[in-house]
Amino acid sequence: MRYNLHTHTYRCNHASGDDREYVEAAIKAGMKTLGFADHCPQFFPTDYYSNFRMRPEKAAEYVESLRALKKEYRDDIEILIGFETEYYPETFDKFRDFIAGLDLDYMIMGQHFIHNEYDVPGYRASDPSCEDARQYVNQTLEGLRTGLFTYIAHPDILRHSDPVFYRELMKDYCSQLKEMDIPIEYNILGYRNKKWYPNPLFWQVAAETGNKVVLGYDAHEPGALLEKNNFDACMGYLNMLGITPARFSEIKNRKL
Numbered sequence: 001m002r003y004n005l006h007t008h009t010y011r012c013n014h015a016s017g018d019d020r021e022y023v024e025a026a027i028k029a030g031m032k033t034l035g036f037a038d039h040c041p042q043f044f045p046t047d048y049y050s051n052f053r054m055r056p057e058k059a060a061e062y063v064e065s066l067r068a069l070k071k072e073y074r075d076d077i078e079i080l081i082g083f084e085t086e087y088y089p090e091t092f093d094k095f096r097d098f099i100a101g102l103d104l105d106y107m108i109m110g111q112h113f114i115h116n117e118y119d120v121p122g123y124r125a126s127d128p129s130c131e132d133a134r135q136y137v138n139q140t141l142e143g144l145r146t147g148l149f150t151y152i153a154h155p156d157i158l159r160h161s162d163p164v165f166y167r168e169l170m171k172d173y174c175s176q177l178k179e180m181d182i183p184i185e186y187n188i189l190g191y192r193n194k195k196w197y198p199n200p201l202f203w204q205v206a207a208e209t210g211n212k213v214v215l216g217y218d219a220h221e222p223g224a225l226l227e228k229n230n231f232d233a234c235m236g237y238l239n240m241l242g243i244t245p246a247r248f249s250e251i252k253n254r255k256l
Contacts, residue, residue: 087143
């Protein structure tokens with residue numbers, strides 16, 4: 001379990017620390033594999049541009065920096081290069097064309113919005129309607145069916161005030177994710193920062209369904225990789241539910 005595939009860099013405008021600091025922190029933590037998955041550039045049909053993702057002109061430098069570190073530290077740790085992104089049907093072709101030339105190792109889906117973010121408010125602004133919650137699940141599954149994504153980050157980021165509705169929706173969601181063999185992430189950053197996720201109700205459903213699970217630090221600073229107490233607490237909670245997170249070899253078979 002000493003791997004992490006969810007690491008951000010300063011290029012996304014809300015993380016800190018340079019690439020080398022993350023690599024050295026991971027080695028110090030005893031990790032054998034470190035994957036970088038910064039928030040990927042997107043290509044919107046309007047002048048809007050999100051302030052929490054990398055700009056397109058930074059992508060080549062990001063990949064080049066990590067390739068150099070991959071070579072330098074090859075005897076100490078395996079470094080993988082990826083991105084985290086949302087699935088927006090209207091802009092997906094441009095996005096896919098852009099990343100095709102970067103020779104990435106993997107992609108994580110981190111769906112933060114319903115519909116899109118440039119002309120429809122994100123679900124985080126308020127409790128979504130049942131219709132919007134279903135749209136979130138359907139849109140996420142549609143994106144995963146493209147075959148582009150290795151796993152889904154914080155699948156329980158979706159909120160809803162009705163626990164009965166939420167449980168039924170997540171039961172169907174987890175069942176479809178299992179059928180597609182898409183691993184789901186228990187997000188250590190959410191635990192660390194006491195966010196609304198990880199959601200215990202979601203993870204009860206995932207345990208009942210038998211989904212494949214990964215632990216993701218979602219690191220936004222190098223020191224987060226050294227916080228073993230958070231890792232142990234999350235691992236302990238999953239074990240209590242009867243969930244044993246996947247080994248890296250089980251994930252490596254998915255587009256790594």
